[in-house]
Amino acid sequence: MILIKRYGFRITVVILLAMIGISVYSWSTRQGPPLPTIKQAPDFSLLDLKGTPVRLSHTDGKVRLVEFLFTSCPDICPMTTYNMVKLQDKLKAQGLWGNKVQFFSITFDPLKDTPEVFKSYGDRMGIDYSGWNLLTGTEKETGDTARDFGVLVQKMQDGSFVHTVTSLFLVDQTGKIRKVFPMGEDMDNETILKMIWQLTGS
Incomplete structure (x- = not known):
């Protein structure tokens, strides 16, 4: 005492x-350690499922995760989207979904991935559209957008696509690419989530 x-x-x-x-x-x-700035992300203009033009800059102020895919992809693309849905669910639980974090999925194959096909894919995967835009356009527009981000993509004779497996981009609130992630089974959701937290200050 x-x-x-x-x-x-x-x-x-x-x-x-x-x-x-x-x-x-x-x-x-x-x-974690400070994230480097890789480059300014290209400010694309593509169409959402309702045919409304969407620019990346429309969501400035939010952290963005940008995925390139085609829905008939047999493996890496749906696996990547599945992992992103798991990230989506965690961000929703933390109150970050839609208001601080936005996801984008851009198709390589707009000829097959019509809004109806793309919507069916999103519904099947469990996408919450309140914070996730599925984007399309002409084949040239989507291909040019991918290449502007640094994704190498080639259409094969059978109509399928081959592309670099680093086609998942973390973009900060000012439009700068801060990290490029591998896709599919090589994704590390915990690392991605921590980097999103870091950028949002959560």
Whole structure:
């Protein structure tokens, strides 16, 4: 009792400083190292499922995750979208979905991926359209957008597409690409989520 009376204030200060130190450490661990800026993302103009023009810059102020795909892809594209849906669900639970974070999926194959086909794909995958735009356009427009981002894509004679497997882009609130992720089974959702948290300050 005597020690508490004599040193109570000092003990309280020490405890508070320790708690602050733990909080700062936890925050810095969650934030991770600063993300580099790769380049300014191209400000595309494509059409959503309702035929409304959408520009990347329309969502400035939000963190964006941009995916390139075609819905008839047998493996890597649906696996990537499936992983993104899992990210979507976590962001919804944290109150970040739609207001601080926006997803985009852009098709390589607008001739086959009509709005109806693309919508069916989105419904099947569990996409929440309140924070996720499925975008299309002419074959040239979508192909040019992919190439502007740095995605190499080639249409094969059978109508399928081959493309680089790093076709998933993290774009910050000012339109700068901060990270390019591998797709499919090589995706690390925890790393992607931590980088999204870092950019949103959550």
